[in-house]
Amino acid sequence: MKVAIIGAGASGLMLGGLLTQKGYDVTIFDGNEKAGKKLYITGKGRCNITNLCDTDEFLKNVVRGEKFFRSAIYSFSPQDTVDFFENLGLITKVERGNRVFPESDKSSDVIKALLKHCKDVKIMYNSKVEKIVKAEKGFKIFLKNENSKEEKNVKGDYVADKVVIATGGESYKATGSDGSGYTLAKSFGHKIEKLVPALCPIKLKEDLKDLEGLSLKNVSLIAEIDGKKKELFGEMLFTDCGISGPIVLSMSSFINRAGNVKLSLDLKPALTKEQLEKRLLRDFDSNKNKNLSYILKGLMPNSLSIFFAKKCGLNLEKKVHDVLKEERKIIIDNLKNLPLIFNGLYPIDAGIITSGGVSLKEVNPKTFESKLVKDLYFVGEILDIDALTGGFNLQIAFATSYSCAKNMMALP
Numbered sequence: 001m002k003v004a005i006i007g008a009g010a011s012g013l014m015l016g017g018l019l020t021q022k023g024y025d026v027t028i029f030d031g032n033e034k035a036g037k038k039l040y041i042t043g044k045g046r047c048n049i050t051n052l053c054d055t056d057e058f059l060k061n062v063v064r065g066e067k068f069f070r071s072a073i074y075s076f077s078p079q080d081t082v083d084f085f086e087n088l089g090l091i092t093k094v095e096r097g098n099r100v101f102p103e104s105d106k107s108s109d110v111i112k113a114l115l116k117h118c119k120d121v122k123i124m125y126n127s128k129v130e131k132i133v134k135a136e137k138g139f140k141i142f143l144k145n146e147n148s149k150e151e152k153n154v155k156g157d158y159v160a161d162k163v164v165i166a167t168g169g170e171s172y173k174a175t176g177s178d179g180s181g182y183t184l185a186k187s188f189g190h191k192i193e194k195l196v197p198a199l200c201p202i203k204l205k206e207d208l209k210d211l212e213g214l215s216l217k218n219v220s221l222i223a224e225i226d227g228k229k230k231e232l233f234g235e236m237l238f239t240d241c242g243i244s245g246p247i248v249l250s251m252s253s254f255i256n257r258a259g260n261v262k263l264s265l266d267l268k269p270a271l272t273k274e275q276l277e278k279r280l281l282r283d284f285d286s287n288k289n290k291n292l293s294y295i296l297k298g299l300m301p302n303s304l305s306i307f308f309a310k311k312c313g314l315n316l317e318k319k320v321h322d323v324l325k326e327e328r329k330i331i332i333d334n335l336k337n338l339p340l341i342f343n344g345l346y347p348i349d350a351g352i353i354t355s356g357g358v359s360l361k362e363v364n365p366k367t368f369e370s371k372l373v374k375d376l377y378f379v380g381e382i383l384d385i386d387a388l389t390g391g392f393n394l395q396i397a398f399a400t401s402y403s404c405a406k407n408m409m410a411l412p
């Protein structure tokens, strides 16, 4: 039985190795000159391979496709991912928030382990698949420009009994995951749910020239999404035209399909308005003859205090003893809820992942086989499943591939 896998990324490599272990004749095609280009840049070059939390917790971190993904995570858990890599000789470590990394902190070691797992798989590099056609028996695979250099007997087309599309999303296109897999899926009549960026920086319509590079810890980003409130606590930073960092990336995954978004920042989430009022009164009392700028600098970084005062219409040069009660109220209200003008998300290429993809209604959640075309499968990020940061997305790639392999093999 010949299986062609399109894509030598996280999911394609996991699947390829599993299928050869059971005697399938597997060829992986990848448009790049090497495997795992996206894997290489994951986790800032350290590759956060999974998140060692329990299944319920895991599913809470899946933003889309949680129900569909349920059976896959039960058949291949985060612990199974750790065991899988450890069996291949990759020592792992668990960091804050159950994030699992290779002990070496090198994503290249994860790729090496996956290639070891694929020792019996033929991997055709520089082989971008442009078209797949269902033949009378199996599929014909056409490569772009007949550019395959790896195998003499392939001249632009290849025949397989089964095809798995594991081409990833369409963000960070330079890694090879350029969205061409969606075109392949569409050619078989599959619906592609709207593609939008996820885990992506947010653009603001604000003058941020003095704030670029400033990072804030222990703040809450609040979004009112079509009237519903979502609040995320942690770390963020300002970019040249917006905001990024952990809580911003996560928030993007919740607002990427919303019609109406209002954003604001709680700069003092640990304090209530009453506690802030007391603190301000104390500060004012002991610094009566200082400028208001002095008080604000005690509450936030200097560059932010200038931005803050401008937004609130406050005069930083004003003497503290001249600050009116109403102005004190404005300060407190804005410390707890500083509005930021939302200007959309960065483009899809800047997202850590792509949200949307092959419609889950048309894929079997156990075998990952297309419900429209027999012997055609989809695994990994091409599916309409996405999760937050923390190792969840790679676990989705590994678990969908494991389930696909297990159940493909169970079939006659």
Ligand SMILES: Cc1cc2nc3c(=O)[nH]c(=O)nc-3n(C[C@H](O)[C@H](O)[C@H](O)COP(=O)(O)OP(=O)(O)OC[C@H]3O[C@@H](n4cnc5c(N)ncnc54)[C@H](O)[C@@H]3O)c2cc1C
Pocket: 006, 007, 008, 009, 010, 011, 012, 029, 030, 031, 032, 035, 036, 037, 038, 039, 041, 042, 043, 044, 047, 048, 049, 050, 127, 128, 129, 130, 166, 167, 168, 169, 171, 172, 175, 176, 177, 178, 179, 180, 181, 351, 352, 353, 379, 380, 381, 382, 390, 391, 392, 393, 394, 395, 397
């Ligand atoms: C900067 C960054 C950091 C990340 N960090 C993490 C992290 O630490 N932890 C985590 O869990 N997730 C992380 N992710 C997300 C994770 O990398 C992806 O979700 C995961 O790689 C998806 O696996 P995949 O196999 O579906 O696709 P990919 O890994 O993207 O692989 C797809 C492969 O298909 C090939 N391909 C595409 N089209 C074709 C075609 N037509 N013909 C032939 N080959 C084709 C591509 O060249 C590519 O090699 C990160 C993503 C980015 C961009």
